[in-house]
Amino acid sequence: MPDFQPKIVAFVCNWCTYAGADLTGTSRMKYSPQVSIIRFPCTGRIDFMLLLKAFASGADGIIVSGCHPNDCHYSSGNFHARRRWIIFRGLLDFLGIDVRRVQFSWVSAAEGAKWAQLVNETSERIRELGPFAGYQRLRGLGVG
Amino acid sequence: MNALREKARELLATKTVQVVIGYAPGSGGAARALFVREAAQAGELVFDETCLQNLAAYLMKPEVRRLGRAALVARPATLRTILQLAAENQLAESSLLALVPGADGVLSLSTFSAIEAHVAAQDNDLSAAEKSELEKFAAMGLDERREFWQEQFSRCLKCYACRAACPLCYCTRCTVECNQPQWIPVPAHDLGNLEWNVMRAMHLAGRCTNCGDCSRACPVGIPLYLLNQKLCSDVLSSFNQRSGMAARADHSLSTFKPDDPEDFIR
Amino acid sequence: METEKRSIQREALAKLIEQWCREGKRVLAPRKSGDKVDFDRVTSLSEVSFDHVQTVQSPKSAVFPRVEELFSFRSADGQVEVRDRELDILPETVVFGLRPCDAAAFAALEAIFNWDAPDRLFTARRARTTLVAVACSRADEYCFCTSVGGGPGAVAGSDILLTDLGQGEFLAEIASAKGREMLQAADSLFGPALDADKESRLAKPAAVFAADAVAAVLAGLFADTAFWEEQSRRCVGCGACAYVCPTCACFDIQDEGGASGKRLRCWDSCGFGLFTLHTSGHNPRPLQSQRWRQRLMHKFSYMPERQGVLGCVGCGRCSRGCPVDMNILEHLRAIAEARP
Ligand code: SF4
Ligand code: SF4
Ligand code: SF4
Ligand code: SF4
Numbered sequence: 001m002p003d004f005q006p007k008i009v010a011f012v013c014n015w016c017t018y019a020g021a022d023l024t025g026t027s028r029m030k031y032s033p034q035v036s037i038i039r040f041p042c043t044g045r046i047d048f049m050l051l052l053k054a055f056a057s058g059a060d061g062i063i064v065s066g067c068h069p070n071d072c073h074y075s076s077g078n079f080h081a082r083r084r085w086i087i088f089r090g091l092l093d094f095l096g097i098d099v100r101r102v103q104f105s106w107v108s109a110a111e112g113a114k115w116a117q118l119v120n121e122t123s124e125r126i127r128e129l130g131p132f133a134g135y136q137r138l139r140g141l142g143v144g
Numbered sequence: 145m146n147a148l149r150e151k152a153r154e155l156l157a158t159k160t161v162q163v164v165i166g167y168a169p170g171s172g173g174a175a176r177a178l179f180v181r182e183a184a185q186a187g188e189l190v191f192d193e194t195c196l197q198n199l200a201a202y203l204m205k206p207e208v209r210r211l212g213r214a215a216l217v218a219r220p221a222t223l224r225t226i227l228q229l230a231a232e233n234q235l236a237e238s239s240l241l242a243l244v245p246g247a248d249g250v251l252s253l254s255t256f257s258a259i260e261a262h263v264a265a266q267d268n269d270l271s272a273a274e275k276s277e278l279e280k281f282a283a284m285g286l287d288e289r290r291e292f293w294q295e296q297f298s299r300c301l302k303c304y305a306c307r308a309a310c311p312l313c314y315c316t317r318c319t320v321e322c323n324q325p326q327w328i329p330v331p332a333h334d335l336g337n338l339e340w341n342v343m344r345a346m347h348l349a350g351r352c353t354n355c356g357d358c359s360r361a362c363p364v365g366i367p368l369y370l371l372n373q374k375l376c377s378d379v380l381s382s383f384n385q386r387s388g389m390a391a392r393a394d395h396s397l398s399t400f401k402p403d404d405p406e407d408f409i410r
Numbered sequence: 411m412e413t414e415k416r417s418i419q420r421e422a423l424a425k426l427i428e429q430w431c432r433e434g435k436r437v438l439a440p441r442k443s444g445d446k447v448d449f450d451r452v453t454s455l456s457e458v459s460f461d462h463v464q465t466v467q468s469p470k471s472a473v474f475p476r477v478e479e480l481f482s483f484r485s486a487d488g489q490v491e492v493r494d495r496e497l498d499i500l501p502e503t504v505v506f507g508l509r510p511c512d513a514a515a516f517a518a519l520e521a522i523f524n525w526d527a528p529d530r531l532f533t534a535r536r537a538r539t540t541l542v543a544v545a546c547s548r549a550d551e552y553c554f555c556t557s558v559g560g561g562p563g564a565v566a567g568s569d570i571l572l573t574d575l576g577q578g579e580f581l582a583e584i585a586s587a588k589g590r591e592m593l594q595a596a597d598s599l600f601g602p603a604l605d606a607d608k609e610s611r612l613a614k615p616a617a618v619f620a621a622d623a624v625a626a627v628l629a630g631l632f633a634d635t636a637f638w639e640e641q642s643r644r645c646v647g648c649g650a651c652a653y654v655c656p657t658c659a660c661f662d663i664q665d666e667g668g669a670s671g672k673r674l675r676c677w678d679s680c681g682f683g684l685f686t687l688h689t690s691g692h693n694p695r696p697l698q699s700q701r702w703r704q705r706l707m708h709k710f711s712y713m714p715e716r717q718g719v720l721g722c723v724g725c726g727r728c729s730r731g732c733p734v735d736m737n738i739l740e741h742l743r744a745i746a747e748a749r750p
Contacts, residue, residue: 170737363466
């Protein structure tokens with residue numbers, strides 16, 4: 001699927017990854033444009049339901065990113081988030097949903113280059129996986 | 145069984161409790177919940193392998209709570225549910241005692257620490273059969289698993305019997321009822337059914353005591369127990385925690401360790 | 411219409427189902443899957459279960475699906491365009507192998523959906539649906555059709571009622587114009603009327619209570635809070651009973667899709683607390699005991715009074731499907747007997 005431009009939604013925390021992505025821009029680093037960034041106060045606020053909503057709304061891939069361990073602005077939001085992600089990933093996999101479509105990462109405010117690389121790599125992977133049409137089709141199924 | 149009836153009579157006659165929540169013979173050879181409020185009615189209580197319901201569900205029901213202090217006939221998972229509810233600040237120690245029928249009479253556990261001691265001595269692991277079913281799933285291909293669940297969830301009616309039967313689904317306003325914005329689609333179409341079942345499983349992760357009542361309640365026979373057992377097993381292997389072991393405990397998903405596994409995070 | 415009696419052999423029945431499928435009809439019939447039997451689309455007789463007592467779910471979804479699109483809408487440039495559901499493309503449907511109680515339940519649904527303003531979509535589906543029922547040779551402890559005016563061989567409601575006479579032979583009672591049309595389209599598959607003793611083939615569920623006695627008691631029972639709390643103590647307030655019931659018709663309306671989307675009708679239940687929750691936060695039925703009361707009142711008091719039809723046909727599904735064994739027959743007997 002050479003022409004496929006994946007839709008990627010990135011849920012990021014305000015204090016680290018959002019600032020990191022900003023740095024990517026101010027440093028004039030180029031990266032894959034298919035990503036839509038949604039800013040949250042903290043990774044601790046990124047409920048798994050938001051990820052499902054993104055898929056249902058047409059996302060082919062998702063990035064979730066925040067402060068490195070011990071760097072959370074609220075001290076432990078990212079630690080709590082990590083636990084939820086562990087469980088959520090296991091459940092998605094159990095349900096037959098490809099967890100390669102969800103990339104978790106830590107990107108600090110100083111890691112503009114890491115953000116660019118993360119987005120590029122994730123876009124590439126999602127391009128290889130193709131559109132997540134199977135998920136989006138679910139809405140129509142079962143309506144009489 | 146006689147010991148149980150005797151104990152129930154005594155507890156009611158001495159006004160130690162106002163109600164004994166136990167089992168009585170029901171329709172179709174199954175047992176059903178019985179609320180015994182008079183000592184004279186205690187003779188209707190039974191306890192055998194047909195007594196499956198996790199009666200702790202009733203501890204959260206207003207019409208039952210208002211009866212007063214309860215003695216609850218408890219299976220192993222019921223005891224863990226009591227502790228889990230206590231750990232979530234839903235039960236006062238003085239509001240209940242647990243009756244555990246055994247080979248030699250009936251055990252009356254009137255404090256959380258007595259329940260904890262009893263639970264600690266029982267086997268709380270998934271059974272060998274449960275584990276091997278999970279392994280079978282792990283060995284399946286991703287597509288195979290997806291098709292399996294899509295077929296299962298396509299039958300879901302959104303009747304919420306799983307939620308109603310579950311003693312740990314006690315929220316007075318469930319996420320499915322939050323509609324500004326609407327989190328979970330109300331329609332029982334495939335997307336609504338998937339999101340509903342994922343949401344419920346996630347909200348029970350680390351809390352579910354694997355009592356099996358949600359699966360038994362489901363009118364269309366969706367094997368919900370698989371989801372719960374998968375999560376029980378992941379919580380144990382990742383965080384070394386089990387639900388319902390202590391009346392004061394951190395919920396495994398509301399706490400953390402600095403060295404929790406993160407091999408999947410870039 | 412006079413009921414016309416004919417007969418049909420099992421092989422001919424198989425051909426009849428194939429003929430319906432060839433004509434493009436959707437055939438829904440009880441089919442076994444795991445340890446449950448439920449209505450599903452079939453294309454041959456061999457897929458149809460005959461030896462079960464009752465299916466888990468009722469056949470109401472043929473005319474009232476658990477989710478259905480009422481219309482779609484599109485808004486752009488301040489204009490809203492509404493597109494009604496196209497009715498001519500709804501499938502011609504044969505519900506085959508439903509029980510006489512199920513067939514009778516369609517009258518209750520019609521009474522509700524066409525009470526004041528006729529429901530266009532329901533009516534269109536209903537008009538395209540033909541009911542070919544199979545009489546009951548077995549009943550279980552949950553069945554009580556005979557207490558609510560029905561019976562294991564009752565013809566009312568069916569377009570055609572089949573009774574298994576043994577040896578691969580069925581009595582066919584043609585009971586409506588639709589049934590006659592169906593017969594005429596396949597007359598050669600049917601044999602002459604048989605001199606058979608239908609009664610001896612039927613289950614004999616006992617009549618346990620009189621529905622009008624229940625209605626009379628209910629009329630004075632509304633305010634007896636203690637009675638309803640006692641009856642419903644073990645009810646956990648799910649929607650299972652309503653969702654499996656052939657006559658329960660509560661629904662919720664949901665819009666999906668934002669500016670361009672669909673309006674959907676979804677099953678709902680008066681057993682849910684949210685059902686009566688007002689925007690203000692006030693809930694006239696905050697307790698499960700009040701919701702249980704509503705369930706019985708609606709079926710056995712309000713519906714006979716307002717619509718002239720009972721809201722229950724005694725299929726027993728709610729009792730079989732209830733996770734906590736709230737056996738409705740026992741409760742109705744208690745109402746009829748203990749409080750005359
Ligand atoms: S989720 Fe199911 S198995 Fe777990 S506690 Fe609730 S009812 Fe029991
Ligand atoms: S009990 Fe079964 S059918 Fe009902 S909502 Fe739960 S999973 Fe769906
Ligand atoms: S009667 Fe049974 S099925 Fe109906 S709401 Fe109560 S518990 Fe659920
Ligand atoms: S109320 Fe129960 S017995 Fe009566 S029609 Fe409905 S499901 Fe059948």
